[in-house]
Amino acid sequence: MDGEDPQLASLRVLSKDPEEKKEDERPKETALAPSKDEKPGSDLSAEDEQLKTELEMLVERLTEANKSLYRPALVSLQNLIRTSTSSLTSVPKPLKFLHPQYPKLKELYAQWSGDDADKALFAEILSVLAMTYSNTGERETLAFRLAADRLHGQPSAEDLGLWGHEYVRHLCTELGEEYNARSEKEQDTAELLQLALLVVQFSLQHNAEVDAVDLLLELEAVEQLPQFVTKDTFERVCLYLVSCVNLLVPPDDVLFLRTAREIYRQQHRWFEALVLAVRLADPAAIRADFEAPGNPVMRKQMAYLLARQQIPVEWLHDAEHPIEDTELLDCLYGTHLSSHFIDFAKELSVYEPKSLDDVYKTHLENSRTAMSTAVDSARGNLANAFVNAFVNAGLGNDPLIVQADEGNSYVYKTRDHGMLSATASAGLCLLWDTELGLSHIDKYTYSSEENIKAGALLAYGILHSGVRTEMDAPLALLSEHIESKSVPLQTSAVVGLGLAYAGACREDVQALLLPLVQDEASSMQTVALAALALGFVYVGAPDGEIVSSILQTMMEREPAELSSSWSRFLALGLALLFVGQQDNSDATIETLKAIEHPLAREVQILVDATSYAGTGNVLKIQTLLHYCAEHVSADKPEKDDEKADDAADAAPPSDLYQAFAVLSIALVAMGEDVGAEMTLRHMSHLLHYGDPVIRRTVPLALALLNPSNPAIPVLDTLSKLSHDSDLDVALNAIFAMGIVGAGTNNARLAQRLRQLASYYYKEPSCLFVVRIAQGLVQMGKGTLGVDPYHCDRQLFSRTAVAGLLATLLAFTDARAFVLGREHWMLFFLSAAMRPRFLITLDESLQKLPVSVRVGKAVDVVGQAGKPRTISGFQTHTTPVRLGTRERGVLATEEYLSYTPVLENFAILRKNPGNEEA
Secondary structure, three states: OOOOOHHHHHHHOOOOOOOOOOOOOOOOOOOOOOOOOOOOOOOOOOHHHHHHHHHHHHHHHHOOOOOHHHHHHHHHHHHHHHOOOOOOOOOHOOOOHHHHHHHHHHHHHHHOOHHHHHHHHHHHHHHHHHHHHHHHHHOHHHHHHHHHHHOOOOOOOOHOOOOHHHHHHHHHHHHHHHEEEEEEEEOOHHHHHHHHHHHHHHHHOOOOHHHHHHHHOOOOHHHHOOOOOOOHHHHHHHHHHHHHHHHHHOOHHHHHHHHHHHHHOOOHHHHHHHHHHHHHHHHHHHHHHHHHHOOHHHHHHHHHHHHHHHOOOHHHHOOOOOOOHHHHHHHOOOOOOHHHHHHHHOOOOOOOOOOOHHHHHHHHHHHHHHHHOOOOOHHHHHHHHHHHHOOOOOOOOOOOOOOOOOOOOOHHOOOOHHHHHHHHHHHHHOOHHHHHHHHHHHHHHHOHHHHHHHHHHHHHHHHHOOOOOOHHHHHHHHHOOOOOOOOHOOOOOOOHHHHHHHOOOOOOHHHHHHHHHHOOOHHHHHHHHHHHHHHHHHOOOOOOOHHHHHHHHHHOOOOOHHOOHHHHHHHHHHOOOOOOOOHHHHHHHHHHHHHOHHHHHHHHHHHHHHHHHOOOHHHHHHHHHHHHHHHOOOOOOOOHHHHHHHHOOOOOOOOOOHHHHHHHHHHHHHHOOOHHHHHHHHHHHHHHHHHHHHHHHHHHHHHHOOOOOOHHHHHHHHHOOOOOOOHHHHHHHHHHHHHHHOOOOOOOHHHHHHHHHHHHOOOHHHHHHHHHHHHHOHHHHHHHEOOEEEEEEEEHHHHHHHHHHHHHHHHHHHHHHHHHHHHHHHHHHHHEEOEEEEEEOOOOOOOOOOOEEEEEEOOOOOOOOOOOEEEEEEEEEEOOEEEOOOOEEEOOOOEEEOOOEEEEEEEEEEOOOOOOO
């Protein structure tokens, strides 16, 4: 193993001999015992006998009065130990034969009368011999090493390495133990750190990057790492640092990210540094990394990442230093996203619109399902409008809304509030296409029907979700309706602004929406939706004025108003501000504890969970599980189904905080694979032992854990729950199946949903949700997804998390919202919808088809050499569709990529070193 000393490496595998000679004078605590064939008195080979005699003679010389013999004896011992050879399964023979002499040598050292240089060498030899007594707990290997350093000054990393790798590893172990012991007693640890840095230097030079990082973590000195990292070691070091983040507690997790970013900047790896700056949500760091590269093409590659993450453009420039490169601005705004997506669909031959029969495959369903559609044609048409929008999202050629004749549009085949969602679905069909979309939606704003006009306003917001424009059309078109007396118009304008400017941190949008939150005369619905829209706009960037306004509203409103079903969105609006903020939410949580209304507890749970979203923080999950263990609703009467329409005005059950806790568990665990797997087990327990409100929320939590990731165990669980005797559990499970399979075209899932359509043909509510789920599974004809994680799962989109949470929260009381008059809440998903493609571009941003290999991503952290990062790959020509947790790599060496992660848009350049070029 990289020049490792085989004799010393074998110390760890040494075991005790149960038949030790009782007359042996060695201490009982020894970790070393010779094998049966090598006990004192047993037959040794002539060579071993000679070595044993020579070693004993050298030890004897150290006891004599003649001091001139000390130095030669010590040097001889040193050379014999360093140059001894042995197999990997036994201890080096010099250490084995010197083991009985160790107590005697320690006594000699204590009484040493020679000079300091000789004593320092003696201490080094004892330090190596002490490894054979490592189980005494006295850490003598380290003690003698420090004594030697004090006597002749600090050694070099090479000096340590001359004693072998196992010796260095031994020092690592004892350094950590000694540091913890001294820290508890508040003793000085400077000399430990000094030695540790030498060990780190040696480890990094000999491919032991993991040992180096672990040692510095234990000594709380990770910030010392960058000075030792070189161009040959930085990739493995940073990969390990970043992979450790989810397993660390604050503030170590942030420290690891900052250290890795500093190393990347040292090595001029600006893209990787920017990824970590985005993960830290540090505006100053993001701007510094964005401006660092001198190559304009690299900046465009970075701009695609920032556009995908929806980083506010204002963070990247100011009035004194505006961005003047129009191509760069187009990348930041996502201007060409729509045209690239449509070209991608044509390349994959999925551009042609898909009819509802193709989605439902009614010829495979039971015939009675088709007969039942006449029971509630208005609701059926509304479901069709949603399905049509999801399936043809972003392509702008659907047959029911965009391309339909004026009189045959599905907008006019729905009733009352259904018209709002049907009109708004045009925004989803034309997603990201701001030019064509604005002209098409404009005609609906002149309608005399209030709901159609409101739907058009919402469509404006959906249309601009995830892209920016210079002319700020949503702000201009929606701001005039913010103060509207019409509830649908005002609602649509508020929600539309939230979707259009999600993650933008725009002060002019805040100026429009904040007065609605502060206005005591506003209804709870208006206040809650305005707070939610502000949460979308400032997601992950808490603004002091917004936070204080929402808290003030909670303190001043009447308890009856705070008990409204709408209050959950007020809670979510506040919580979204703190996505990924960790400790920054502590002050807000303390303020919430002072509010007596039950809503305060619910908000507190959400704020705490969003602050640690995706971190896998075990302590937070334990706290949330305690909330779920409480039984508060055993004798709560069930809600009457006939009064479902009035549920929005009724007081929510006092156990709503448990629903929030279940969702929050999934939110905290979603980014960390081991934690997510454990959370699946927790969900299984909650299903068996939880109260009804917990069982209803578990399917939603499973959806949040696995968006666009139809894992078979999750699908099996949801499939069972979709037939549950509690209809609310079944409804949520069916919708969760849609989220889990969103945009995957999963055949197994599609078949199960067809079976559910036949099973629930007499239940209009369930059939409506089944249709929605069928539309979600074929979302964008398999080219879109709602998974918030991207950039090789290193980053999660805060706006996507906001969209998923808002939609799932609406299903915590599905009868009041989605199955009532607020079915438009399904469009919150548009904030999470993103293409699942890999498009390669040349340096002038024109399409460049190249061969790429696509396969399942493999974790290569800590593996030796340069292992493959994908398994089971297939070779395609770009553009290609990337499946769940898949990774792409270039198949040839003809081109080099500006980004280490091949997904979304990747800019390539010719490889100057390629022989074929």
